[in-house]
Amino acid sequence: xxxxxxxxxxxxxxxxxxxxxxxxxxxxxxxxxxxxxxxxxxxxxxxxxxxxxxxxxxxxxxxxxxxxxxxxxxxxxxxxxxxxxxxxxxxxxxxxxxxxxxxxxxxxxxxxxxxxxxxxxxxxxxxxxxxxxxxxxxxxxxxxxxxxxxxxxxxxxxxxxxxxxxxxxxxxxxxxxxxxxxxxxxxxxxxxxxxxxxxxxxxxxxxxxxxxxxxxxxxxxxxxxxxxxx
Numbered sequence: 497x498x499x500x501x502x503x504x505x506x507x508x509x510x511x512x513x514x515x516x517x518x519x520x521x522x523x524x525x526x527x528x529x530x531x532x533x534x535x536x537x538x539x540x541x542x543x544x545x546x547x548x549x550x551x552x553x554x555x556x557x558x559x560x561x562x563x564x565x566x567x568x569x570x571x572x573x574x575x576x577x578x579x580x581x582x583x584x585x586x587x588x589x590x591x592x593x594x595x596x597x598x599x600x601x602x603x604x605x606x607x608x609x610x611x612x613x614x615x616x617x618x619x620x621x622x623x624x625x626x627x628x629x630x631x632x633x634x635x636x637x638x639x640x641x642x643x644x645x646x647x648x649x650x651x652x653x654x655x656x657x658x659x660x661x662x663x664x665x666x667x668x669x670x671x672x673x674x675x676x677x678x679x680x681x682x683x684x685x686x687x688x689x690x691x692x693x694x695x696x697x698x699x700x701x702x703x704x705x706x707x708x709x710x711x712x713x714x715x716x717x718x719x720x721x722x723x724x725x726x
């Protein structure tokens with residue numbers, strides 16, 4: 497825990513459980529099609545709470561898991577049910593959970609810790625429940641900047657590695673994709689330039705994939721979706 501003692505200040509989190517216009521744009525593109533009113537959702541490692549706040553505003557029933565006490569306390573102050581470990585949610589599983597989300601979390605954990613969390617997750621969701629994970633893309637050279645940019649990152653993850661860690665559970669990989677590409681809401685010129693950048697990136701990724709017989713998911717962050725097959 498000592499490495500996290502100043503983590504909140506280093507990240508610049510205000511713990512106000514709000515989300516920016518940029519957050520809104522990204523979350524809507526990444527999760528807007530699956531998040532619906534009444535959906536029971538758990539976020540592991542909710543940090544400053546922006547995704548929980550966005551999901552709650554969209555009508556989801558949200559639960560949070562965090563190891564840092566100050567973050568759990570902040571969540572409770574903002575009306576979010578929060579605990580330190582996912583197993584503490586077991587008493588609330590009667591109705592099942594529809595989705596579990598972990599954004600920029602698993603890279604902080606060891607293989608054993610990830611395996612333990614995956615095993616706990618399979619005890620919680622409905623048969624159609626999903627786990628959505630976002631991590632630095634360690635199957636791409638472009639993911640190394642994010643992976644090596646935080647001293648608390650200790651695990652380099654790829655879809656194959658996460659599938660291996662989940663193999664003893666009922667979770668199975670169903671989708672791999674680049675993190676949603678969203679232009680920041682600034683000037684029209686900036687959005688136009690970003691759109692052009694994204695188009696060029698897509699062409700380059702497809703070319704590299706074809707030349708090297710390699711996945712075309714080469715962006716800095718990757719999103720991995722697993723489904724509970726129980």
